[in-house]
Amino acid sequence: MARPLALALALLAVSVTVLPLVSSADDYARCEGAVKGWADSAGEGDNAGDKLNLKDLLFFLHIPRTGGRTYFHCFLKKLYTNAQECPRSYDKLRFDPSHPDCTLVVSHDDYSLTSKLPRERTSVVTILRNPVDRVFSTYEFSVEVAARFLVHPNLTSAKTMTSRVLTKSRAVSTLDIWPWKYLVPWMREDLFARRDARGNDSVPSSKKINAYDVEDMVMPLHQYINDPVAHEIIHNGATFQITGLTNNSYFDGAHEVRHCVRKYPDLGRFVLQVAKAGPYAVHRTYRGS
Ligand SMILES: *[C@@H]1O[C@H](CO)[C@@H](O)[C@H](O)[C@H]1NC(C)=O
Ligand SMILES: *[C@@H]1O[C@H](CO)[C@@H](O)[C@H](O)[C@H]1NC(C)=O
Numbered sequence: 001m002a003r004p005l006a007l008a009l010a011l012l013a014v015s016v017t018v019l020p021l022v023s024s025a026d027d028y029a030r031c032e033g034a035v036k037g038w039a040d041s042a043g044e045g046d047n048a049g050d051k052l053n054l055k056d057l058l059f060f061l062h063i064p065r066t067g068g069r070t071y072f073h074c075f076l077k078k079l080y081t082n083a084q085e086c087p088r089s090y091d092k093l094r095f096d097p098s099h100p101d102c103t104l105v106v107s108h109d110d111y112s113l114t115s116k117l118p119r120e121r122t123s124v125v126t127i128l129r130n131p132v133d134r135v136f137s138t139y140e141f142s143v144e145v146a147a148r149f150l151v152h153p154n155l156t157s158a159k160t161m162t163s164r165v166l167t168k169s170r171a172v173s174t175l176d177i178w179p180w181k182y183l184v185p186w187m188r189e190d191l192f193a194r195r196d197a198r199g200n201d202s203v204p205s206s207k208k209i210n211a212y213d214v215e216d217m218v219m220p221l222h223q224y225i226n227d228p229v230a231h232e233i234i235h236n237g238a239t240f241q242i243t244g245l246t247n248n249s250y251f252d253g254a255h256e257v258r259h260c261v262r263k264y265p266d267l268g269r270f271v272l273q274v275a276k277a278g279p280y281a282v283h284r285t286y287r288g289s
């Protein structure tokens with residue numbers, strides 16, 4: 001992403017601290033400038049004619065809960081050898097571009113990862129899913145993974161045992177991977193708190209059949225999706241991921257742009273334009289939940 005933009009944003013941030021009395025109109029104008037500036041630079045170099053030709057390096061941008069694991073194991077793995085697969089790069093801390101010969105990158109990282117890749121030799125593929133299904137599925141998976149920890153007597157012991165096992169095995173855990181590294185611990189803490197509050201003998205009395213609203217066991221869906229954490233990383237998660245604006249971005253200006261869009265939702269149209277025009281070969285899947 002363009003360095004001048006990052007610099008401009010840094011300067012803006014400074015001027016805001018120096019002049020704390022910005023009016024809300026100024027604030028809107030500042031945000032609009034930041035979002036538009038980003039959108040203009042993001043559109044550059046989009047050689048639209050060449051989207052469907054597979055280039056040397058394929059980046060599979062894995063949006064959570066879109067069937068990406070299946071796509072990877074049942075399709076990509078048949079096309080690429082193990083040696084062609086770049087080292088596991090599920091999280092930016094683990095990304096290692098030192099494998100010059102690899103030709104397949106599979107990652108939950110967002111589009112800004114392309115700034116680390118030879119752009120003119122890279123194709124990007126991703127899978128989109130109906131957003132409502134995706135949000136339901138994100139909730140279900142958060143509960144499923146967090147509930148595995150309930151075999152432990154308490155939260156402290158769950159945390160200690162897990163980090164011990166992971167250090168030993170060096171396996172990549174769901175807890176290392178964005179966005180699960182935020183969503184699972186949050187849900188896990190909540191599950192333990194509810195179990196503690198229930199006490200020992202009150203086995204769920206409720207005959208509730210609505211699995212999304214079993215309050216004595218698990219954070220209900222409506223509470224989950226209204227929480228600021230969900231707002232930050234789930235609601236527009238797929239759009240932010242394919243535009244490189246998640247809170248896991250390599251692009252320094254991402255936080256400014258994202259916060260501006262959240263503060264002034266009408267500015268979201270610029271992000272959507274970039275998302276729609278993005279240089280992707282898109283396979284759409286619409287699965288039921
Ligand atoms: C948590 O469980 C472990 C293992 O049973 C126990 O040693 C520890 O005292 C418990 N901690 C708390 C805070 O209850
Ligand atoms: C939980 O229930 C078991 C069996 O009913 C009982 O032995 C134990 O003391 C109870 N523990 C607590 C913390 O209430």
Ligand SMILES: *[C@@H]1O[C@H](CO)[C@@H](O)[C@H](O)[C@H]1NC(C)=O
Pocket residue numbers: 182228229232233247248
């Ligand atoms: C990303 O979002 C999560 C959840 O809101 C938050 O805990 C985390 O600090 C954020 N990370 C960054 C780099 O902003």
